[in-house]
Amino acid sequence: MLKKPQQSCSDCPSLSKGVFCSLGQDELKEVSGHKVTNIYKKGQTLFVQGNHPFGLYCISSGNIKVTKIGTDGKESIVRIATAGDVLGHRSLFTNQYYMATATALDDTKVCFLDKKFIMKVIKDEPSVSMSIIEKLSSDMGAAENKLSSLHQKNVRERLAELLLLLKESHGHIEQDGRIRLDIKLTREEMATMIGTANETLIRFVSEFKEAGLIEQDGKTIYILKEDELMVWADLAY
Amino acid sequence: MSIKIEKNNIINLSEDIIRRVEAIAQSHFYTTPSELYYEDHTPLVAYLIKSGRGKLFKKRRKEIPLGPGNLVGLIELMNSEPSTYGAQIEAHSTLLFLDRSTILEIIDHKIDNDLTSLFNNLLIHA
Numbered sequence: 001m002l003k004k005p006q007q008s009c010s011d012c013p014s015l016s017k018g019v020f021c022s023l024g025q026d027e028l029k030e031v032s033g034h035k036v037t038n039i040y041k042k043g044q045t046l047f048v049q050g051n052h053p054f055g056l057y058c059i060s061s062g063n064i065k066v067t068k069i070g071t072d073g074k075e076s077i078v079r080i081a082t083a084g085d086v087l088g089h090r091s092l093f094t095n096q097y098y099m100a101t102a103t104a105l106d107d108t109k110v111c112f113l114d115k116k117f118i119m120k121v122i123k124d125e126p127s128v129s130m131s132i133i134e135k136l137s138s139d140m141g142a143a144e145n146k147l148s149s150l151h152q153k154n155v156r157e158r159l160a161e162l163l164l165l166l167k168e169s170h171g172h173i174e175q176d177g178r179i180r181l182d183i184k185l186t187r188e189e190m191a192t193m194i195g196t197a198n199e200t201l202i203r204f205v206s207e208f209k210e211a212g213l214i215e216q217d218g219k220t221i222y223i224l225k226e227d228e229l230m231v232w233a234d235l236a237y
Numbered sequence: 238m239s240i241k242i243e244k245n246n247i248i249n250l251s252e253d254i255i256r257r258v259e260a261i262a263q264s265h266f267y268t269t270p271s272e273l274y275y276e277d278h279t280p281l282v283a284y285l286i287k288s289g290r291g292k293l294f295k296k297r298r299k300e301i302p303l304g305p306g307n308l309v310g311l312i313e314l315m316n317s318e319p320s321t322y323g324a325q326i327e328a329h330s331t332l333l334f335l336d337r338s339t340i341l342e343i344i345d346h347k348i349d350n351d352l353t354s355l356f357n358n359l360l361i362h363a
Contacts, residue, residue: 034337036314038278045272052265054281054336112281114336 008032009111012060017084019058019135022127031121035111040064040104046087049101053091055114059083062108063170063183066100067192076192079142080105080183082169089132090139092118105183150195153234158194159204160233163214167223178215179223186219208232240355245293245301245322248308248359250285254352255306255333258285261348262333269328273310276323280310282334289330293322315340315360 009028015021020031037060040046046057049069064081078100081087087102092115113121122129149158163181170183185193191201208214213229215222223229242248250258264287274280276295291303301322303309313320314337326332335343343352344360 036279036281036317036337038275040275040278044275048271050268051271052263052334054334114282114338116336116338120338 007037009035012111014058014060014084019086019128019131021131023125027121027125031113034117035113037109037111040108040110042104042106044104046102046104046110047098049098051098053088053096053098053115055112056089056092056118057087057102058111058113059085059087060109060111062110063105064102064108064110065105065189066102068100074192076195077189079139080166080169080193082183086132086135089135092122092132105185155194155196155200156204156207156232157234158196159190159201159208160213160229161235162190162194163208163221163223164226164229164233164235166221167226171223174222179226181221181223184219240359242312242359246309246312246320247293247301247303248311250306250308252306254355255285255287257349257352258333258335259287261339261343261352262335264331264333266331267326267328271326273324273326273332274320276321277319278323279317279319280314280324282336283311283314283340284309284324284326285333285335286326287331287333289327289332291324291326291330293324295322311335311340311356311359 009015009020009032010025012018020028023031035058040062046064047053059081061083064085064087066078066081066087067075068078069075081102088098091098122132149161153161166181166183167179170181171179172182174180187201187205188198191198194201205214205216209216211228213223213225213232215224240248240250240254262285267289273284273291285308286303286305288305291307293301293303293309303324309324310320312318339348340356342348343356346353
């Protein structure tokens with residue numbers, strides 16, 4: 001059987017942030033030979049809530065929104081996954097169907113490994129197991145933070161916190177000191193991320209702009225005063 | 238056991254083969270219409286339609302119907318090549334999935350000898 005060559009995992013720009021970062025060249029070669037790589041265009045789905053899980057998705061570049069549809073049919077964004085993140089790892093261990101839908105926010109390069117293969121790697125390579133445990137723990141921490149924010153914080157604080165989280169994952173410091181968020185989210189998407197109505201979000205974004213905390217150029221958001229944003233977010237850490 | 242690969246890489250399997258695949262593959266009943274894979278993508282697994290209907294499509298215009306016994310995505314998956322067609326499945330369809338690891342196990346004589354010769358033939362002549 002002839003198999004066409006794939007881009008090697010050792011050349012992946014996100015290798016250092018991914019779950020295979022500690023593997024040697026031979027093991028990476030084996031992973032490279034088994035993976036399926038695709039580029040998802042904006043709006044294309046990797047998997048859909050309620051469908052059968054196939055394996056692990058590693059994001060090489062781009063952004064994926066993970067959403068859940070409520071009983072009212074409304075979509076809410078659970079999290080944004082970006083380069084170096086993995087998706088589908090929870091389903092590897094639970095045998096449950098996907099509990100969320102993953103959709104590309106922009107052109108996103110994703111590598112896929114089937115469940116049998118990745119479970120073998122997990123058994124053979126402790127560093128991969130540890131990386132996946134770290135990802136699961138970090139996801140759990142983020143989910144706990146989000147839950148407490150929704151219960152304990154007001155919309156203004158939640159918006160400030162979201163901007164700071166996006167700064168951590170997608171922030172790029174410009175020469176003039178502003179921090180550009182390298183992710184383009186619609187107002188609706190941002191509103192669902194902090195559990196508020198679109199109109200309310202628009203009102204608070206205007207307030208943040210008037211206070212000189214942020215500015216916008218089209219859909220691109222710049223953070224101008226990170227320290228003040230932390231005060232507005234009422235961060236206890 | 239010889240099986241012809243149709244144009245567009247659709248493979249028609251007999252009921253006997255479907256039963257053999259069913260013994261080793263996982264299945265899923267789709268309650269809503271779903272995208273199996275997009276045009277220009279390499280399928281993540283190969284899909285065998287056990288019941289229900291689906292279609293291959295190109296640029297959302299040219300459509301090829303799929304039905305029970307059709308196996309799609311196998312050639313593209315094992316050759317790591319993009320599919321020239323996208324694939325969708327209708328609601329109330331049941332599909333069997335063959336991932337790359339399972340297909341390699343079949344080829345390596347680890348599961349079912351008849352399936353081994355069938356899959357080797359399919360992939361050699363693809």
